[in-house]
Amino acid sequence: MSSRVPRVLGISILLGTLSACSFQPVQPWEHDLLAQKKMQLQPSAVDAALDEHTYFSKEASRGGAGAGGGGCGCN
Amino acid sequence: MQLTKKNPLAIRQALAFSTAALLGHASPPAHAADNRDWEVDSAIMFYQETGRVSATEPILRLRMDRGDDHFLTLKFVADTLTGASPNGAIPTSSAQTFSGPSGTAGYTTPANSVPLDPTFHDARYAFNAEWEQPAGSASKSIYGVNFSTETDYQSIGLSATYNFDFNQHDTTLTTGIAANADSVQPIGGTPLGLSTVVATPAGGGKNEGEGGGGEAKFNINKHVYDLLLGITQVMSRQDLVQFNINAGKESGYLTDPYKILSVVDTNGALIFPDPYVHEKRPDNRGRMAFYSQWSHQFTSDVLRLAVRHYSDTWGISSNTLDAHYRLELGQRQYLEPHYRYYKQTAADFYHTSLRSSDLAGLNYASADYRLADMSSKTLGLKYGLLVGKRSEVAIRVETITQHARPSEVIGVQNQQILLPDIKASIIQLNYSTVF
Amino acid sequence: MGDADYTLEFRADHWVGRFQAMASPCEVLMDVEQEAQARELTQIAHAEALRIEHKFSRYRQDNIVHRIHRAQGEAVEVDPETAALLDFAGQCYTLSEGLFDITSGVLRQVWRFDGSDRLPTTAAVKKILPRIGWEKIRWQRPRLCLPAGMEIDFGGIGKEYAVDKTLQLLRARTTASVLVNFGGDLVTSGPRRHGQGWIVGVENPTTVVDNPPLQSHCEFELNQGGVATSGDSKRFLLKRGVRYSHILNPRTGWPIPDAPRAVTVTAATCTDAGILATLAMLHGKQAEQFLQTQHTPYWCIR
Numbered sequence: 001m002s003s004r005v006p007r008v009l010g011i012s013i014l015l016g017t018l019s020a021c022s023f024q025p026v027q028p029w030e031h032d033l034l035a036q037k038k039m040q041l042q043p044s045a046v047d048a049a050l051d052e053h054t055y056f057s058k059e060a061s062r063g064g065a066g067a068g069g070g071g072c073g074c075n
Numbered sequence: 076m077q078l079t080k081k082n083p084l085a086i087r088q089a090l091a092f093s094t095a096a097l098l099g100h101a102s103p104p105a106h107a108a109d110n111r112d113w114e115v116d117s118a119i120m121f122y123q124e125t126g127r128v129s130a131t132e133p134i135l136r137l138r139m140d141r142g143d144d145h146f147l148t149l150k151f152v153a154d155t156l157t158g159a160s161p162n163g164a165i166p167t168s169s170a171q172t173f174s175g176p177s178g179t180a181g182y183t184t185p186a187n188s189v190p191l192d193p194t195f196h197d198a199r200y201a202f203n204a205e206w207e208q209p210a211g212s213a214s215k216s217i218y219g220v221n222f223s224t225e226t227d228y229q230s231i232g233l234s235a236t237y238n239f240d241f242n243q244h245d246t247t248l249t250t251g252i253a254a255n256a257d258s259v260q261p262i263g264g265t266p267l268g269l270s271t272v273v274a275t276p277a278g279g280g281k282n283e284g285e286g287g288g289g290e291a292k293f294n295i296n297k298h299v300y301d302l303l304l305g306i307t308q309v310m311s312r313q314d315l316v317q318f319n320i321n322a323g324k325e326s327g328y329l330t331d332p333y334k335i336l337s338v339v340d341t342n343g344a345l346i347f348p349d350p351y352v353h354e355k356r357p358d359n360r361g362r363m364a365f366y367s368q369w370s371h372q373f374t375s376d377v378l379r380l381a382v383r384h385y386s387d388t389w390g391i392s393s394n395t396l397d398a399h400y401r402l403e404l405g406q407r408q409y410l411e412p413h414y415r416y417y418k419q420t421a422a423d424f425y426h427t428s429l430r431s432s433d434l435a436g437l438n439y440a441s442a443d444y445r446l447a448d449m450s451s452k453t454l455g456l457k458y459g460l461l462v463g464k465r466s467e468v469a470i471r472v473e474t475i476t477q478h479a480r481p482s483e484v485i486g487v488q489n490q491q492i493l494l495p496d497i498k499a500s501i502i503q504l505n506y507s508t509v510f
Numbered sequence: 511m512g513d514a515d516y517t518l519e520f521r522a523d524h525w526v527g528r529f530q531a532m533a534s535p536c537e538v539l540m541d542v543e544q545e546a547q548a549r550e551l552t553q554i555a556h557a558e559a560l561r562i563e564h565k566f567s568r569y570r571q572d573n574i575v576h577r578i579h580r581a582q583g584e585a586v587e588v589d590p591e592t593a594a595l596l597d598f599a600g601q602c603y604t605l606s607e608g609l610f611d612i613t614s615g616v617l618r619q620v621w622r623f624d625g626s627d628r629l630p631t632t633a634a635v636k637k638i639l640p641r642i643g644w645e646k647i648r649w650q651r652p653r654l655c656l657p658a659g660m661e662i663d664f665g666g667i668g669k670e671y672a673v674d675k676t677l678q679l680l681r682a683r684t685t686a687s688v689l690v691n692f693g694g695d696l697v698t699s700g701p702r703r704h705g706q707g708w709i710v711g712v713e714n715p716t717t718v719v720d721n722p723p724l725q726s727h728c729e730f731e732l733n734q735g736g737v738a739t740s741g742d743s744k745r746f747l748l749k750r751g752v753r754y755s756h757i758l759n760p761r762t763g764w765p766i767p768d769a770p771r772a773v774t775v776t777a778a779t780c781t782d783a784g785i786l787a788t789l790a791m792l793h794g795k796q797a798e799q800f801l802q803t804q805h806t807p808y809w810c811i812r
Contacts, residue, residue, distance in 0.1 A: 086786075086789070087782070087805075089601075089605055090602075091778055091779075093598050093605075094778075094779050096594065098678065142798075142801065209728070244711075244728075244729055406705065
């Protein structure tokens with residue numbers, strides 16, 4: 001039983017930390033920079049597609065940035 | 076209603092003149108968003124591995140605004156591969172002769188060289204369409220289909236992604252699913268995994284399927300499923316972070332029908348008379364990727380950092396660091412250095428070569444260097460120039476160096492560089508515009 | 511309301527001036543550094559908003575609208591600005607084949623859109639109809655003859671007109687990018703210093719009712735031109751599950767069936783955007799179909 005106490009404590013400390021660092025919301029008018037193409041998650045869709053295909057064919061790992069994508073017999 | 080029977084577009088134009096008169100303008104002001112936008116992104120990539128494959132890969136992407144936040148995106152990719160690719164066998168002190176896939180022309184590899192299959196060439200065409208539409212007040216759904224075809228490989232896939240915004244669009248939750256059904260038609264049939272590659276003389280015409288126990292199956296399937304959960308958070312006016320979890324499952328024929336392994340004696344030398352076996356991989360693979368990305372805008376430059384941790388049920392685990400820094404050169408030009416570092420552990424069944432004594436006890440084996448303990452490093456630079464108001468041209472130059480480590484160096488193999496580094500260079504030209 | 515009734519605030523890299531006019535919160539976003547300049551621009555915008563409100567409000571006793579209504583069928587000579595608005599209203603009437611009619615305001619006497627279920631009787635609506643119809647007006651610049659019992663109401667175009675007019679005045683004072691927003695109808699003079707537009711949120715009326723603060727349906731970047739919304743977020747009647755939109759058909763006196771809850775349109779000016787949004791609402795079920803043919807970005811909320 002005694003081992004459960006620290007775990008509960010751990011979770012509450014974690015939650016406390018999360019709420020303590022809850023940041024100020026960024027107002028809609030502050031989304032101006034984020035609306036720029038260079039601030040998009042993938043600023044160049046074609047670069048991202050070519051890179052994904054290149055590394056898929058040369059390495060054993062795949063995925064992470066998105067789900068899906070065309071199959072390829074190259075690996 | 077009556078309005079739509081006339082030329083409907085005339086309403087907006089006539090209105091523009093009426094408004095100009097009302098506001099005392101000489102003529103209606105130009106409307107930047109006059110017509111809904113078509114974004115065009117295109118690129119052509121030239122890829123060259125020193126002494127090995129080269130590829131030319133053009134890509135075209137169209138994103139069409141269909142009004143009311145509906146978008147249709149179409150993507151076309153062609154990929155032409157020529158050159159030589161490692162067949163999995165190790166280099167030895169004497170020349171080696173291999174038969175081509177089932178009766179096609181064989182080839183001979185000189186002594187002390189990595190055996191490369193020179194018949195390796197193919198063309199791949201891929202098409203992808205995505206439809207994006209709002210779903211409820213603060214969310215959107217994206218549905219996708221994709222097809223691709225090569226000589227011996229076809230793939231068809233479906234995907235669906237759902238994005239939900241809250242916190243005044245500061246937070247976006249993403250869920251996505253994707254399924255792909257692939258079919259492989261190995262040239263000359265599907266070899267039986269771990270069976271002996273039957274030697275045919277160079278240029279010979281004997282079907283290895285007959286004597287070597289190859290299965291004469293010509294169409295085999297592979298299924299790939301993906302599930303994605305992600306959160307994107309605006310941290311400040313300059314910061315955007317994303318965290319994704321991507322789980323995947325692959326099942327069916329996951330083996331490379333053209334890859335073989337060298338079988339050696341206790342001293343590391345090829346056994347006689349049949350020194351090669353076909354590779355065989357498990358027919359299931361579960362994988363998991365944790366991905367996170369941070370974009371930060373300085374005064375105008377942008378740093379984009381991504382890290383990924385990946386692991387799968389084949390025993391491979393990898394870490395990736397991907398960094399881009401976009402350096403603005405005034406208003407119309409930029410330079411973007413790119414650094415990427417990737418490191419993976421070997422698959423449980425990766426063997427640079429196989430001891431003949433171990434062969435009987437093995438379920439799976441592959442000598443594909445892409446399943447080895449391996450790292451790769453990318454250095455790149457992109458230069459972009461804005462042309463006019465809404466177009467951009469760019470050139471990208473990159474080098475990729477891959478360094479793989481053998482699972483084991485047996486006896487005389489220490490006289491060979493079993494897995495020499497692979498160097499590739501990329502030159503890519505981009506053009507994008509909006510009209 | 512005095513000139514001091516505005517506030518100024520600096521946000522990161524631009525100034526925001528705020529005031530109340532035309533029964534709406536109004537704001538001016540200015541891509542300038544100096545507070546003095548921001549103050550001057552805000553004062554100009556505030557004064558212009560109040561001027562247009564005073565001049566064209568139907569609730570005042572001292573303006574041109576009151577003079578026209580009081581004339582009881584006699585001809586009234588109007589000033590050039592009113593004449594331009596009347597010309598414009600006439601053109602909108604023609605373009606919309608009678609659906610957009612500034613004389614339809616008298617329907618307010620029987621329709622009260624307060625969210626209740628109190629619908630007028632068919633007879634009451636029928637009684638009003640003879641007092642509606644732009645074609646019954648005699649308008650020959652600069653003289654207007656409005657039959658007794660009829661009314662004109664610039665409410666459907668006044669706010670958008672004020673937005674565009676205000677931008678004109680501000681443009682004469684600065685080359686910096688400004689955005690004029692009167693109660694959600696807005697216009698911008700052009701891209702900002704860093705080349706980007708202003709980020710504009712489209713409100714969703716279904717969430718605005720329950721959750722007033724800033725719940726935008728979506729956001730987009732406005733580089734140029736105007737945006738206007740026509741909607742019935744709070745102005746509707748609900749009876750036996752049928753929602754009666756405040757968008758009335760001037761020919762029948764009854765609400766347009768199946769009108770969207772809100773339509774937001776972008777166009778070259780705020781006035782254009784406002785008319786297109788209203789015309790879309792008047793198309794009821796075919797609103798999206800109409801907007802599709804106009805080749806301009808829009809958001810339609812049902």
